[in-house]
Amino acid sequence: MSVIEQARRARTAAGVLATATRTVKDAGLHAMADALVARTPEILTANEADLAAGRAAGLSPAILDRLALTAERVAGIAEALREMAALADPVGEVVRGSTLPNGLELRQIRVPFGVVGIIYEARPNVTVDAAGICLKSGNAALLRGSSSAAHSNAALVGVLRDAVAGAGLPADAIQLLDASSRDSVKQLMRARGLVDVLIPRGGASLIRTVVEESTVPVIETGVGNCHVYVDAAADVAKAIDIVLNSKTQRLSTCNTAESLLVHAEIADVFLPPMLAAFVAAGVTVHGDDRVRAYSAAVVAATEEDYGTEYLAAEISAAVVDSLDVAVGHIQRYGTQHTEAIVTDSASAAREFVARVDSAAVMVNASTRFTDGGEFGFGAEIGISTQKLHARGPMGLPELTSTKYVVTGDGHLRG
Amino acid sequence: MSVIEQARRARTAAGVLATATRTVKDAGLHAMADALVARTPEILTANEADLAAGRAAGLSPAILDRLALTAERVAGIAEALREMAALADPVGEVVRGSTLPNGLELRQIRVPFGVVGIIYEARPNVTVDAAGICLKSGNAALLRGSSSAAHSNAALVGVLRDAVAGAGLPADAIQLLDASSRDSVKQLMRARGLVDVLIPRGGASLIRTVVEESTVPVIETGVGNCHVYVDAAADVAKAIDIVLNSKTQRLSTCNTAESLLVHAEIADVFLPPMLAAFVAAGVTVHGDDRVRAYSAAVVAATEEDYGTEYLAAEISAAVVDSLDVAVGHIQRYGTQHTEAIVTDSASAAREFVARVDSAAVMVNASTRFTDGGEFGFGAEIGISTQKLHARGPMGLPELTSTKYVVTGDGHLRG
CATH class of the missing domain: 3.40.309.10 (Aldehyde Dehydrogenase; Chain A, domain 2)
Structure with missing residues (x-):
């Protein structure tokens, strides 16, 4: 399937997620956690395929360690999803509100972005973390991981999609993009209108490429001197x-x-x-x-x-x-x-x-x-080094936009 | 002077503005208002040159009317600056703050963006409004107006620069870019690292161009179906x-x-x-x-x-x-x-x-x-139709970023 078709499906899923209640979203997160634990064997089998390929390709022990999953690591990843479920829902928060002099009631309300694209490297735990943070904040996730983790990511996303579908949410809320070529990154960067924000996580050169070539708004993360x-x-x-x-x-x-x-x-x-x-x-x-x-x-x-x-x-x-x-x-x-x-x-x-x-x-x-966990945010999608929208560790509120709702009773502008 | 050189000067000015107190910034706004009124004759002379050129070029009466300044209009523009001075300073606002479990004191504080680029059309009042809103929010402004208002804008910016310099602030906080070619827009769009955000105000095609070609982060404004x-x-x-x-x-x-x-x-x-x-x-x-x-x-x-x-x-x-x-x-x-x-x-x-x-x-x-004035924001730089950073009418807080300040007493991460 093309990235554009995946983005279209994500957009449709985002329409459902935007109005999903916290109860339903949290049930989805718990279902994801339970499924990861229950289906650990098939995840580890897929991970072993990545590790074997990595060893054959001569990846360093440090990178192989980051790539490696164990039953214990999968349980930890699942536990992080349960902790996310316990966090407050950012969606629906009234950021500001007042009654205007003419009686109009003005409220600025947090709403999900819609579709969030995340480009990242190595660690398969990011796949689950990002999917969970996006779901909690009401966003559909388009995940573009590393080719070195392709089998692990496919297995993890398969498990997560089944779980959210079982919880009554659209499976297309979580989609993995093809990691075998740079083409999926290019398409993602040009999907303005379908993708609301792109978050590159990784090395300086990846981030520079995305910042320079993307027409989708980008949140720059991570490089720290x-x-x-x-x-x-x-x-x-x-x-x-x-x-x-x-x-x-x-x-x-x-x-x-x-x-x-x-x-x-x-x-x-x-x-x-x-x-x-x-x-x-x-x-x-x-x-x-x-x-x-x-x-x-x-x-x-x-x-x-x-x-x-x-x-x-x-x-x-x-x-x-x-x-x-x-x-x-x-x-x-x-x-x-x-x-x-x-x-x-x-x-x-x-x-x-x-x-x-x-x-x-x-x-x-x-x-x-400087860390979302240390700052008490409970979940972190990355650390923004740009000034627009989010700066520093990004938690759930940073994955939302807002909407003004103005309520009158036949109010006209004079 | 090249746009890059102007942006460098803006960056230096932004360093001064970032730590300027509200008292100093408001004095600058009042000095700008006073100077506009005092130097109205030279502004009107410059405006007459634009109007004559516009008539010769066959601009429509509606566009000529938007371009036209009168002593009364200049007085109105000056009054808007005085009203801006009366608004609260967004800079320094503590957006959130807490003491972390380890005793670290965490504060998220509003800070200016730094350098704001604004690309706009026709009306010379936007030149003054944008300069004022940027100054109030602690940002240096790079203004790229319409070539049809080039004389008016040059006169207005000259007056404003003299006024802020007289108030002890850097004149380079307000700079006009060359409007005679598209080249200044192109350079502005590629000045990532020197310019923090670009706000295009105008027709759909201008906005589309900026959104697609800019490497500087953009806030999309204005098209409303x-x-x-x-x-x-x-x-x-x-x-x-x-x-x-x-x-x-x-x-x-x-x-x-x-x-x-x-x-x-x-x-x-x-x-x-x-x-x-x-x-x-x-x-x-x-x-x-x-x-x-x-x-x-x-x-x-x-x-x-x-x-x-x-x-x-x-x-x-x-x-x-x-x-x-x-x-x-x-x-x-x-x-x-x-x-x-x-x-x-x-x-x-x-x-x-x-x-x-x-x-x-x-x-x-x-x-x-849907209007900053109607919403009670007091000043508006445009209406954002994107989801990142700002959505809807943008007032002073939307022209700021934030910074985390973390205070300890020898705190180490365990």
Whole structure:
């Protein structure tokens, strides 16, 4: 079936989902969870086919691990759907409302987008998560996963479609697109009018392609060249802990710190123990001459290093003469994802927060906290690094639009 | 100067505007208003040059009237800036906030977009309105007006830039782009990273071009093929008044009704007086056979008529057998701007509101009420017909994004 035909079916399904009650949608989520658990054997068989193909293709152990499903992982994915069912329904929320001077009753009400396209890589759990978040928010989902997970995704989507149909909702609310060629991505990007929003999740090049070529509105996610700025007035012990946690708590996530900026006035006391801690943690530091003066272990940073999202045990570093220089550096090299300041100075914190133009600004906290789960959203479809519509971690409300409902009794405009 | 260079300057100005206090921004708006009044003669001289060129080029009297400025009109435009100053500042509003279980303080705060590009036609008052709304919301404005208003716009922007500079704000917060070629539009559409959002205001073809070609995120505005559905349970007198007001109160606006759908059960009592009222009002009706059966004055509707935004004293009309058919017709031909139902049936109203997927749905009220002024927003930059970010009339908050500020005291992720 063509992507356009799939999008048309999604549109029809979206019409049903838009008026489905929370009770019905939550029953669908529970049915999905139950079916995943009940049909785990066939899911694992399909997953084994992907793993075998991946091994034959020489995929790295890390990628194979991300791809791998176990009964325990499937149970965890199912549990996430049950937790989604417990979240409040964003649809129907009255965002604002008033009675106008002429007596007209004005209400702005949350409604689903309609059809949401999601393009993603590797992990098959994203297939289920995305389908669940879309269903909960009343949207039909067009899922375009990775070809390396094609068998797993087909099995998962088959199970989910049967489950929602069994719960009285249209199976076409959840559809998998062909992952065998780039053509399905191209068609999805041109399906304006049928698809309401496109969310690319994955590497920088995928996101850039979608942003540049899509006529469907896009929510850009994920690329994070996150900075930690250690201010002159920082507590040294806290600063070391925050930098280490931001860099090493998990290396491969978009909210991991990739660059360290240190105020010149605190460099003498902060950098020697910080650089020693990096060595102990196995992190390679790419520093400027001023950083390198403190340790022979520091590699010379190139211009390119400051713009790099390593997603690895590497970090760029520079000494700056002021908060102003730090802000300028972040403006130049950052991706407007997450930046942190470590400082005991209230005025420095205030200035940093006001001037740094990022989705999230941390004060004396790890960059790793930029996360829908950590923020208490319960479900997350990605982290937006654009300013339009959604910025930062996107939960259920970010997958909705609104509609004005205006009620009168024969009201005419004068 | 190239558009890219102008965008760079706008970006720098946006950095200043983002942290400007309301007091400073409002002083800028008052300075702009005062300067417009004080320098009215030079504005009118420039406007006269546009009018002369327009007359020579054979522009219609209606377009010339829209282009024309008078001392009174300039005073009105200035007054609108003073009213903007009186509105609440959207920037800094805490949209949501909580203390997370680990003690982190989470706040989501409204921040300006940064640089807003606006592409528009004809009326020079839009130049001032857009500049004012952008300044109030902390955004730098890149204004690309019509070549027919080039002299007027240059004079107005010159006055506004002097005024904001006099108020201590960067003159580059307000810049006019070259209107003599399409090249400035093209450059603006490709200035992703420098321009945060593009708002095209004008005809359908301009908007389509921008939507399809822009890599800068776009907010689609304005095209309205608005429907009034007269339900079986409608009050006939109210229905006639609402349809007439929706169609004729002003012909050239996007919230004007362009299509009438009548339930078969009420056609016999409703259509004869309605069609007579249309004749009396000079409105040509393009109807299907069932409508034409009631009056010889009704012209046969083509398929194309149902998809046409006339912006003139014309309306398409059809008799439908049910609310369901009406909703289907609207889905097929509508532009998701504004649709109205006239009915005394609470359940019909409820179903229409739930199923019609438009920016605004009116119950027993004229479609003409979809308007920032009527909704009490105080200022309006356009009416969005897309679902992403803003839908319906856009006021000051719709010209902002948000930023998460997370404050801890050495918080690490476990």
